[in-house]
Amino acid sequence: MARGVAVLLGTKKGVYVFRSGAARERWRLEGPYFPGQPVYHVAFDPRDGRSLFAGVNMTWGGPRVEISRDLGKTWKPGKNPAFPTGDERRFSRTWHIEAGHAKEPDVMWVGTEPASLFKSTDRGETWEPVRALNDHPDSKKWEPGGGGLGLHSIGVDAADPKAMTIGISSGGVYETTDGGKAWTRMNYGLGSPVPVEADGDLTCVHHVVASPSVAGARFQQAHTGAYFKDMGEKKWTSVTKGLPTDYGFASAIHPRDPKTAYLFPLEFPMRMSPAATGAGVWRTRDRGKSWKKLTNGLPRGANYEVMREGLATDRLDPAGVYFGTTNGEIWGSADEGRTWALIAQHLPPILSVETATL
Amino acid sequence: MGTVTVKLHGAFSEFAGGARSATVEATDIAGALAGLVVRYPSLAERLRDEHGKMREHVNIFANEEEMRYLDGERTALRDGDIVHIVPAVSGGEV
Numbered sequence: 001m002a003r004g005v006a007v008l009l010g011t012k013k014g015v016y017v018f019r020s021g022a023a024r025e026r027w028r029l030e031g032p033y034f035p036g037q038p039v040y041h042v043a044f045d046p047r048d049g050r051s052l053f054a055g056v057n058m059t060w061g062g063p064r065v066e067i068s069r070d071l072g073k074t075w076k077p078g079k080n081p082a083f084p085t086g087d088e089r090r091f092s093r094t095w096h097i098e099a100g101h102a103k104e105p106d107v108m109w110v111g112t113e114p115a116s117l118f119k120s121t122d123r124g125e126t127w128e129p130v131r132a133l134n135d136h137p138d139s140k141k142w143e144p145g146g147g148g149l150g151l152h153s154i155g156v157d158a159a160d161p162k163a164m165t166i167g168i169s170s171g172g173v174y175e176t177t178d179g180g181k182a183w184t185r186m187n188y189g190l191g192s193p194v195p196v197e198a199d200g201d202l203t204c205v206h207h208v209v210a211s212p213s214v215a216g217a218r219f220q221q222a223h224t225g226a227y228f229k230d231m232g233e234k235k236w237t238s239v240t241k242g243l244p245t246d247y248g249f250a251s252a253i254h255p256r257d258p259k260t261a262y263l264f265p266l267e268f269p270m271r272m273s274p275a276a277t278g279a280g281v282w283r284t285r286d287r288g289k290s291w292k293k294l295t296n297g298l299p300r301g302a303n304y305e306v307m308r309e310g311l312a313t314d315r316l317d318p319a320g321v322y323f324g325t326t327n328g329e330i331w332g333s334a335d336e337g338r339t340w341a342l343i344a345q346h347l348p349p350i351l352s353v354e355t356a357t358l
Numbered sequence: 359m360g361t362v363t364v365k366l367h368g369a370f371s372e373f374a375g376g377a378r379s380a381t382v383e384a385t386d387i388a389g390a391l392a393g394l395v396v397r398y399p400s401l402a403e404r405l406r407d408e409h410g411k412m413r414e415h416v417n418i419f420a421n422e423e424e425m426r427y428l429d430g431e432r433t434a435l436r437d438g439d440i441v442h443i444v445p446a447v448s449g450g451e452v
Contacts, residue, residue: 060369060445061404062413077400082408090407 005314006030006071006356007322008052009330010039013348015054016330017042017072024320024334027343030072034058041309043097044356045123047105052356053124055094055110063093065110067124071356081110081118081127083134089114096309097124098154101161111151115142115168119180133183138171138202145169145204145223152308155210155218165218167208172200173220173236189236191224206249207308209261212315217258221251221308226263228287239288244274250311254336255319259287262313262337264306264323271305279304281311281323283337297340298331309352316357324350359383360437364394368445370405370416374398387420388431390441405443415446 002022009016014032037058045051052068054075064077083089093113100107108120110127116134118127133139142149153167162179165186172187187200195201204223211217216231225240226248240246247268254260263282265274273279279302280295304325314320321333328347333340365379374380375398382393395402406412418425419442420433435441 058369059415061373062407064403077403080403080408085409090409090411 002316002357004358005316005320006044006358007312007330007332007343008042008044008352008354008356009324009347009350010042010054010309010352010354011328011348011350012038015039015042015072016344016347018330018343022316024314024316024332025341027332029344033068033072033075034066039351040094041096041352042354043099044354045099045108046315046357047099047102048123049358051123053097053108055097057093063091063112065094065097065124065127071358078120078124079126081112081116081129083116083129084131089116089134093148093150095150095152096154098156101156103161107161109154109156109164111154111166113148113150115139115149115151115171117151117154117166117180130180132181133166133174133176136174136183138174138185141202142168142171143202153205153208153220155208157215158211158213158217159215163216165208165210167205167220169206170202170204172203172205173208186229186234186236188234189229189238190222190227207251209251209253211253211258213256214258217253219251219253219258219261221248221263223247226251226261226288228261230258237288239284242288242291243282244277244293248306249308250306250323252311252313252321255313255315256317257285260285260336261288262311262321263291264304264311266305273303273305278302281321281333281337281340294333294337294340296338297333304329307351309354310350312353312355314355314357320355322353322355324353326350359385360435360439362390362393362435362437362439362441364390364441364443366443370401370443370445373404374401384435386429386431386435387418387425387433387441390435391418391431394443415448417444417446418442419444 004021007018014035017030018027043053054066096111108124117130155165157163174183185199191203208220218229225246227236248265250264252262280293326349330343384390
């Protein structure tokens with residue numbers, strides 16, 4: 001039985017951790033850690049239940065991945081991901097950190113800028129480039145999106161430790177079924193309705209997630225809409241109909257039901273809440289056939305921007321849902337989005353939201 | 359080979375666990391930095407990227423002169439010289 005939840009925030013000015021019991025009613029702040037330093041992502045390792053990882057993208061001293069083995073009490077930097085000698089690329093930012101499959105308890109993954117994937121087999125202490133992806137023939141055609149050229153999404157399959165899905169802006173989705181030795185572009189169904197290439201054209205995906213409980217289930221918010229894909233499918237299914245816009249960055253999937261997912265739509269190109277509907281989390285319970293706007297408890301008229309990592313679910317039952325805004329507010333729902341409560345405000349701009357179910 | 363003091367300022371002191379200075383044997387700035395990193399390995403990746411290139415936003419002074427206006431990392435040092443590693447302060451986003 002879970003004792004509670006920690007909501008892990010990467011912000012423009014450090015890491016903030018909010019802890020609560022299983023009821024998720026009262027929250028206690030821990031941190032900030034690395035005050036003043038931009039943190040793109042904070043990850044939790046559910047396999048050991050105590051490791052945290054923070055992608056600190058500091059101007060002074062360059063980017064680094066900080067590791068805590070005691071849920072944030074103490075931190076130390078791991079060795080940086082590094083491109084091989086002779087490679088013109090250099091590690092310049094961390095975008096996403098992901099724990100490996102439960103069957104591989106020492107494996108961690110990190111997505112970087114320029115868009116590349118690195119693997120650790122020692123729980124994040126050292127990293128090796130995944131060259132089959134980093135040197136993929138497409139890599140020369142990947143172009144920076146508005147935030148840079150980042151590998152921002154890493155989804156480890158629920159069942160198969162060798163199956164993974166990653167997302168790159170701009171490039172798209174790539175999948176492996178052999179632990180990273182070979183990667184296939186998986187953009188069919190995204191972007192252009194008439195792709196030139198059989199596996200879909202290069203495109204801008206914003207945030208791709210894998211179901212933590214159902215093999216093969218994937219969900220994403222792309223520049224061009226929202227999409228689902230299930231095991232064995234070679235094409236993404238557009239589920240944008242019923243949403244106020246086809247644009248946004250954040251996406252999250254339910255911890256047990258892969259047909260339930262969450263989005264925070266924005267208006268293009270201003271990255272603002274849609275004028276017609278206002279701010280809100282949108283939820284589907286039927287794999288995108290229908291969407292419901294969830295605003296009970298949210299302020300009317302608020303104009304929130306939520307970044308690509310700014311929406312997350314926990315693993316309790318009922319699932320908690322959380323979103324963080326660029327004006328420094330973190331909101332939570334302990335009932336799968338039905339009602340919302342403010343966890344904290346007046347924080348630095350929130351860049352990422354993750355959860356640790358403890 | 360002379361005895362040189364390397365002083366760490368701001369964030370670079372934090373990256374070395376709070377150390378403010380180190381004494382190393384060196385004939386030039388490159389040697390002083392190499393000696394510093396031996397003493398404080400945590401500074402290696404904070405000063406240079408994976409290809410050995412000095413990171414941006416690092417100012418290094420030999421005594422009172424910034425090394426860019428001298429001979430860069432090949433700037434010669436003498437016994438008693440002081441090398442300062444200072445985080446560059448510049449710019450703003452908006």
